[in-house]
Amino acid sequence: MEKKFQSLWQPGHLVGLMMLAVSLPLLVWQTNDTNQILLAQPAFLALHSMMETFAVIVAALIFFTAYGSHPAMRSLRSVLVACAFMAVTIFDTMHFLSYIGMPDLMSVNTPHKAILFWLAGRSLAAFGLLAYILLPESRLSQDSLSRYILSISFVVVVVVAYLMAAYPEDFPITFVPGQGLTEIKIVSEWLLFGVYVGSATLLYFRRNVIANSDISSLLIALLLLSAGELFFTMYTHVSNTANFLGHVYKVVAYYYLYRAFYYEVVRRPFIQIEEMLSHDELTGLYSRSAFNRQLQIAITHTNHPSTACSVILLGLDHFKNVNATLGHEKGDLLLIAVAARITENLPDSSFVARFSGDNFVILLTGDSVLHSYEIGQRLLTTLHTVFRLGQDHIEIGASIGIVKYPDDGDSPSVLIRHADLALHQAKAEGRNCQVVFSHDLSDKIQRRSLIESNLRHALQRNELSLHYQPKVDLASGNIDGWEALLRWQSQELGPVSPMEFIPVAEETGLILPIGEWVLRHACTQVALWQAMGLASGSVAVNLSARQFRQNDLVEVVQRILYETGLPANLLELEITESIIMYNINSAENIIKKLRDIGVRIALDDFGTGYSSLSYLKTFSIHSLKVDR
Numbered sequence: 001m002e003k004k005f006q007s008l009w010q011p012g013h014l015v016g017l018m019m020l021a022v023s024l025p026l027l028v029w030q031t032n033d034t035n036q037i038l039l040a041q042p043a044f045l046a047l048h049s050m051m052e053t054f055a056v057i058v059a060a061l062i063f064f065t066a067y068g069s070h071p072a073m074r075s076l077r078s079v080l081v082a083c084a085f086m087a088v089t090i091f092d093t094m095h096f097l098s099y100i101g102m103p104d105l106m107s108v109n110t111p112h113k114a115i116l117f118w119l120a121g122r123s124l125a126a127f128g129l130l131a132y133i134l135l136p137e138s139r140l141s142q143d144s145l146s147r148y149i150l151s152i153s154f155v156v157v158v159v160v161a162y163l164m165a166a167y168p169e170d171f172p173i174t175f176v177p178g179q180g181l182t183e184i185k186i187v188s189e190w191l192l193f194g195v196y197v198g199s200a201t202l203l204y205f206r207r208n209v210i211a212n213s214d215i216s217s218l219l220i221a222l223l224l225l226s227a228g229e230l231f232f233t234m235y236t237h238v239s240n241t242a243n244f245l246g247h248v249y250k251v252v253a254y255y256y257l258y259r260a261f262y263y264e265v266v267r268r269p270f271i272q273i274e275e276m277l278s279h280d281e282l283t284g285l286y287s288r289s290a291f292n293r294q295l296q297i298a299i300t301h302t303n304h305p306s307t308a309c310s311v312i313l314l315g316l317d318h319f320k321n322v323n324a325t326l327g328h329e330k331g332d333l334l335l336i337a338v339a340a341r342i343t344e345n346l347p348d349s350s351f352v353a354r355f356s357g358d359n360f361v362i363l364l365t366g367d368s369v370l371h372s373y374e375i376g377q378r379l380l381t382t383l384h385t386v387f388r389l390g391q392d393h394i395e396i397g398a399s400i401g402i403v404k405y406p407d408d409g410d411s412p413s414v415l416i417r418h419a420d421l422a423l424h425q426a427k428a429e430g431r432n433c434q435v436v437f438s439h440d441l442s443d444k445i446q447r448r449s450l451i452e453s454n455l456r457h458a459l460q461r462n463e464l465s466l467h468y469q470p471k472v473d474l475a476s477g478n479i480d481g482w483e484a485l486l487r488w489q490s491q492e493l494g495p496v497s498p499m500e501f502i503p504v505a506e507e508t509g510l511i512l513p514i515g516e517w518v519l520r521h522a523c524t525q526v527a528l529w530q531a532m533g534l535a536s537g538s539v540a541v542n543l544s545a546r547q548f549r550q551n552d553l554v555e556v557v558q559r560i561l562y563e564t565g566l567p568a569n570l571l572e573l574e575i576t577e578s579i580i581m582y583n584i585n586s587a588e589n590i591i592k593k594l595r596d597i598g599v600r601i602a603l604d605d606f607g608t609g610y611s612s613l614s615y616l617k618t619f620s621i622h623s624l625k626v627d628r
Contacts, residue, residue, distance in 0.1 A: 084128025091121035196226035400434035568598030
């Protein structure tokens with residue numbers, strides 16, 4: 001069954017479906033006049049008044065709902081439905097006020113008079129619903145037109161209602177006391193039955209083009225109304241069970257009309273808000289909050305290792321470059337395409353959400369948990385395939401972090417944090433790969449965090465120092481220079497290897513003040529040795545990528561040489577191949593300026609990168625340090 005009718009079997013429709021199921025036996029039972037039990041007039045009048053009052057309220061609600069939409073959104077269909085149920089409200093009110101036992105309304109109340117209002121109300125309801133199903137959702141060109149249609153309809157209804165109330169005998173007789181219903185009444189009810197059944201059939205075939213209503217509730221209402229019409233073809237007395245059952249079916253049908261129109265419209269804004277909160281507006285995937293709720297549910301229902309779950313946190317690699325080069329619009333299109341490709345390559349039981357910017361998160365349960373690594377690898381492979389967005393062909397990789405419950409955490413927040421740590425490690429390992437979380441990884445990340453927090457205070461605490469490694473001339477055996485090596489003795493962590501803290505300093509930008517400190521202290525030390533009359537030779541200082549790319553590098557070097565008094569030819573700056581190749585033209589310009597002030601340039605770690613001998617002449621390197 002299609003999505004439009006998937007809600008037909010929900011609990012709220014149970015009463016209507018049960019009444020439809022028993023309608024045929026009840027009709028067969030009431031076909032025999034002897035089974036039509038006569039109810040006490042006062043009791044029937046009280047029940048009838050309550051049921052009709054409910055029907056009037058629902059009809060009024062449908063009128064206000066259909067006509068109460070914004071003028072710019074008002075359609076011919078909604079205006080006609082509004083007019084029909086405005087008339088139904090008036091005629092149903094007149095109907096129960098015209099019943100025997102109620103005070104006479106403009107003329108003596110009789111069954112015939114009440115039936116006239118009844119048939120008028122039922123006819124307008126039937127044809128109003130038929131128009132709602134048949135007419136397209138076309139907007140009215142002018143708001144004044146809708147007011148005109150409503151005004152004319154109201155005047156016509158009031159005139160007809162007045163004539164029925166004042167001169168009921170001038171209309172065709174519908175009921176004869178002692179004999180029962182006349183032929184015109186019975187034929188009219190059968191015609192209404194046909195309209196309702198036809199409307200229900202049309203509703204099924206047009207279910208995909210009808211908006212702003214609960215289709216399942218409307219279908220049940222139409223079928224209940226058609227069943228109710230059959231009861232109104234057989235009663236011999238207005239107070240017997242056939243008439244009563246017809247009114248019961250009408251009231252229940254009006255409840256479903258309420259659900260189909262008014263309740264749906266009132267509920268729709270809340271559904272839309274819930275949809276906005278639980279879904280990502282751009283990709284259509286679930287939102288981060290919806291994922292957290294689903295993960296909590298999965299954890300709550302996971303009481304055994306065989307029912308474990310796992311989380312895959314996927315982050316796109318270098319997505320910012322797409323926004324920077326192609327624009328945010330293309331970036332959004334890429335995210336939509338990525339979301340679709342991820343969804344296509346996941347098991348049906350998985351739950352996928354957009355976690356943040358370019359991060360997606362996936363919840364796996366059941367057997368998929370055992371294959372989470374294979375699923376992650378499949379995602380990496382499919383995302384590495386070129387995305388074709390119009391004329392642009394975009395290649396983008398991804399990195400993945402994987403955690404499992406209960407091994408890697410006991411709550412959604414812990415699992416997500418650990419998945420983020422694993423994703424961070426995957427990016428640190430070169431991207432386009434996946435890392436399964438381990439507690440060793442957690443310890444590693446925690447230590448990195450401690451290194452970062454302590455490194456921020458290392459300069460103020462005088463924890464940094466320079467060690468000088470001599471450079472020996474193999475021919476003479478004399479020391480002809482030094483290399484300054486940075487060391488860190490942390491008060492909290494103890495000695496920290498440069499292999500640990502230098503990358504952290506690079507990532508955080510701390511390398512700039514630290515690098516300037518190293519350069520100043522190395523120049524100061526060699527100048528001091530020179531002043532003591534020692535033939536110290538030159539001193540080599542490593543430059544990081546960030547230092548080399550800072551705009552005022554040459555000015556900083558000149559200022560330090562001037563302040564320390566060290567001759568420029570005794571300072572050697574070491575740079576790596578990757579720094580040069582990042583931007584060859586810029587690197588050539590900076591190296592030339594440094595050479596012009598007399599500073600020597602050394603190429604470090606030669607052999608680990610491009611290892612091209614051709615650009616050595618281009619950059620006029622003074623010395624070459626071959627990697628071990």
